[in-house]
Amino acid sequence: MNDTVHQLRCTGCARVVAQRDARSNFRCAECGDLFEVEYPTWSGTSASPSVPAQVSENGQNGAAAGVITLARPRAWMPNASALRWLWKERRHSALPIDQSGVWRFRELLPILDFPNDAVTLREGNTPLYGMPRCARASGMERLLVKHQGMNPTGSFKDTGMTAALSVARERGFEWVACASTGNTSAAMAAYAARAGMRCLVLIPEGKIAWGKLSQAMDYGALTCQLRTDFDGCVKVLAEIVERYPIYLLNSVNPYRLEGQKTPALEIAEELEWNVPDHVIVPGGNLANCSALGKGFQEMKRLGLTTAIPRISVIQAQGANPLYTMLAQGEETLKPVHADTRATAIRIGNPASWRKAARILRQTGGYCEQVSEAEIAISKAEIGREGIGCEPASAVTLAGLKKLVADGRVRPTENVVLLLTGHALKDSEYTIDFHRGTLLTEAESRGYEAAMASLCSKMPVLDASADAVLRELEAGVRG
Ligand code: F0G
Numbered sequence: 001m002n003d004t005v006h007q008l009r010c011t012g013c014a015r016v017v018a019q020r021d022a023r024s025n026f027r028c029a030e031c032g033d034l035f036e037v038e039y040p041t042w043s044g045t046s047a048s049p050s051v052p053a054q055v056s057e058n059g060q061n062g063a064a065a066g067v068i069t070l071a072r073p074r075a076w077m078p079n080a081s082a083l084r085w086l087w088k089e090r091r092h093s094a095l096p097i098d099q100s101g102v103w104r105f106r107e108l109l110p111i112l113d114f115p116n117d118a119v120t121l122r123e124g125n126t127p128l129y130g131m132p133r134c135a136r137a138s139g140m141e142r143l144l145v146k147h148q149g150m151n152p153t154g155s156f157k158d159t160g161m162t163a164a165l166s167v168a169r170e171r172g173f174e175w176v177a178c179a180s181t182g183n184t185s186a187a188m189a190a191y192a193a194r195a196g197m198r199c200l201v202l203i204p205e206g207k208i209a210w211g212k213l214s215q216a217m218d219y220g221a222l223t224c225q226l227r228t229d230f231d232g233c234v235k236v237l238a239e240i241v242e243r244y245p246i247y248l249l250n251s252v253n254p255y256r257l258e259g260q261k262t263p264a265l266e267i268a269e270e271l272e273w274n275v276p277d278h279v280i281v282p283g284g285n286l287a288n289c290s291a292l293g294k295g296f297q298e299m300k301r302l303g304l305t306t307a308i309p310r311i312s313v314i315q316a317q318g319a320n321p322l323y324t325m326l327a328q329g330e331e332t333l334k335p336v337h338a339d340t341r342a343t344a345i346r347i348g349n350p351a352s353w354r355k356a357a358r359i360l361r362q363t364g365g366y367c368e369q370v371s372e373a374e375i376a377i378s379k380a381e382i383g384r385e386g387i388g389c390e391p392a393s394a395v396t397l398a399g400l401k402k403l404v405a406d407g408r409v410r411p412t413e414n415v416v417l418l419l420t421g422h423a424l425k426d427s428e429y430t431i432d433f434h435r436g437t438l439l440t441e442a443e444s445r446g447y448e449a450a451m452a453s454l455c456s457k458m459p460v461l462d463a464s465a466d467a468v469l470r471e472l473e474a475g476v477r478g
Contacts, residue, residue, distance in 0.1 A: 005110045008035040008254060011355055019167075024241040026252045033354060035254045036294065037111065043298050080303040083107060084273065087265075091125070101125035102159050102262045108298060109258040111167060118166040119195040121152035123159050124262055128270045128416070129387055134397055137381050139404040141411050144276070145382070145396075146267055149389055149422035153215060156260065156288065156420045157187035160251065163259030165191040168247040174198060175246040179233035181284065181344045182212030183421055188249050189219035200246060202226055202233040208343055209390070209426035229338065231349040251287030252351050260288055264295025267416055268305050275299075275309050277413040280396045280403075282420055283313035283322055283367070284345035286356035292418070293359035309416075312365040313356055314399030316340035316375060316392075322353055323369040326360075341429060341438070342375055344392035344421060366408055370398035373447040376433050380454035383430070388423030434458065 008017050012033025026035060037043075087105055090098035097103035097115055101124015106115050128146050135143035148156030165188065168176050176192055177200040178184045185201040185208075192199035201216050205225035216223045226233050234250070241248045251257065268275055275296060281289050289311050299305045315323045319338035324330075338348035350356070360367060370378075378401070379394035396417035403409040423430065432438040434456045444451060461467040 002110050002113050005041075006037050006039050009038045010034070011036050011358070024248060025238055026248060026254065034252055034352060036290075036355075037109075037254045037258050039110065042302060083302070083304065084269070087269065096120050096122065099125075100162065101266060102162050102259045105262050105265050108265065108295075108302075109163060109262075111163065111255055111258055112170055114170070117170070118162060119169060119191050120162050120166075121158065121190065121194060123151050123162050123259075124266065126150045126263070126266065128267065129385070131382070131385050131387070131417075133385055134378075134381050138397060138401045139411055140400070140409075140413070140415060143400075143415055143417070145387065145417045145419050146263055147387065147389070147419045148263060149393065149419055149425070153183075153186045153190045154211075154422035154425055155183035155187060155390075156263070156418070157183045158191075159262055160256035160259040160291070161187040161191045161249065164249050164253045164255035165195060165197070167255045168249070169195050169197060171247070173245070173247040175200060175244075176249050177237060177240065177246045178202070178249045179230060179237045180208070180212075180250075181230050181346055182208035183344055183425070184250065185221065185223070186212045186215035186219070189216040189221035189223075192221070193219045198222070200224070200240075202237050204229045204233055204346075207346060210428060211425045230347050231335065231338070234349075234351070250351070251285055257287060257291035257294065260291035261295030261298070263418070264292045265299060265304075268296075268299055273305055275305050275307050276416045278310045278312065278365075278409060278415045279418065280312045280314060280400055280415065281418045282342075282345055282392050282395045283315045283356065284319070284347045284350065284392065285352055286313070286322060286350040287352040288418075288420070289313045289365075290352060290355035290359045293363060297362075308363055310365040311359055311363045312399065312403065313360065313367045314395040315367065315369050316342050316345055316395060317369045317371050319346050319348060320369040321348060321350060322356055323367045325353070326357070326367050340375075341372055342391035342395065343426070344390060345395070366403060368399040368402050370395050370402065372439055372443045373451070374398040374401070376438055377447060377450050377454060379430075380433060380451075382419070383423065384454065387419070389419040390421035390423060390425040391429050393419040393421050 003018050010028040010033050013031040015030050090104045097118050099122045100120040103118050126147050128144050131143045131145055151158035175198045178188050179202040188199055199221045201221045201223045205227050293311050296308045300308050318340035321333050321336045325333045333353040335349035338346045340346050375394050375398050378397035379391055382389050
């Protein structure tokens with residue numbers, strides 16, 4: 001484990017621990033808050049002013065002042081131009097870790113002793129798509145989406161899983177575990193299978209999409225469906241990791257976030273090292289927003305970029321504890337009973353809410369909530385671009401519409417939505433939408449026309465050309 005280059009810093013009380021001293025639940029022994037990975041020579045608050053910090057191309061010193069805590073002299077860091085060149089060159093390499101969109105950037109996540117042994121499925125390197133029709137629907141001049149659903153197991157979780165599961169293997173664990181609304185378990189099961197490790201999945205019974213459950217089963221996970229919700233699964237797992245030598249792979253594990261920060265690097269790289277004005281992500285357990293924020297902050301500190309975008313979080317109205325806390329001006333999050341058809345983000349007591357609130361504050365981002373009808377319509381609009389996504393991802397477009405409507409986002413801004421999961425993850429939701437059976441009458445009130453214009457027909461016809469041609473002509477007429 002690369003303890004000489006990185007350490008863990010508590011995001012609550014700033015206490016620093018070596019990674020081998022972290023508790024099995026990844027909570028600070030002093031204050032109970034969560035850790036983040038820090039590279040003392042260049043990434044965090046402890047970067048030393050006496051050690052020459054990375055100097056950016058615009059001549060600014062990239063390191064913050066603070067206290068020396070590093071055990072050994074700083075690792076050599078190439079300059080920003082050299083990094084950009086190296087990361088691009090690796091795309092032509094045949095080495096598995098070079099083909100990974102996470103490990104391609106390994107200078108910014110030196111968490112392994114032997115990065116060549118990282119467990120990788122060639123995750124990352126996901127597309128950034130232009131979305132002209134969604135731009136029009138939201139009142140924007142242009143709009144980009146970064147589609148993390150185009151990862152090997154169909155969600156953004158793969159980028160974090162390659163990082164944290166590789167750490168678990170280097171540390172000699174045989175078993176890994178997570179509580180999940182579906183995507184984390186699918187990713188964990190796949191990477192554990194690749195690594196020859198065993199894995200335990202806890203999921204809320206009947207509340208995850210079939211596509212995700214089928215993945216965990218296919219990859220050989222011990223998949224336990226508990227008679228509770230996601231928050232209940234988290235509680236049970238907290239006790240298990242205390243009682244059994246099993247490595248926790250939920251997003252409280254700070255190594256997950258090191259992998260999940262790399263889409264920020266990809267976005268900047270794809271925009272020729274410019275950053276967008278605004279990045280919008282769905283909020284569930286609330287870790288991903290801070291992972292992306294960390295990526296953007298570190299890039300700026302190293303002189304790779306010159307700005308940090310606003311990062312905004314959108315929650316489903318039925319699972320909106322962060323939105324409620326901020327809207328009411330509270331300092332502490334009150335858990336809610338979560339209920340939304342966007343099952344990936346059906347979370348009432350998110351573990352990383354403090355990290356999320358901090359990144360919103362630091363970047364000037366917003367938190368919004370969106371209704372079931374707004375999610376369904378936005379998902380269908382993303383589908384109509386030939387892209388598609390799972391319901392939880394569509395909250396980003398629904399949230400953007402609200403931010404534009406009340407002037408918090410200007411139509412000329414460069415906005416990137418993070419689509420977190422693939423459309424095939426939850427095909428039942430999609431089919432129910434197009435059949436018109438997804439929402440209750442009350443939920444669809446006021447949205448009937450918008451939904452009707454997006455619903456695709458699937459008529460059942462006699463097997464005759466005449467019957468099909470009648471449909472075709474009706475379609476041509478409008
Ligand atoms: N989008 C999708 C598709 C997700 O699966 C999740 C979380 C999120 C957004 C929210 O990300 O938790 O970092 O705020 N899914 C977890 C899981 C909880 O178990 O798969 P977050």
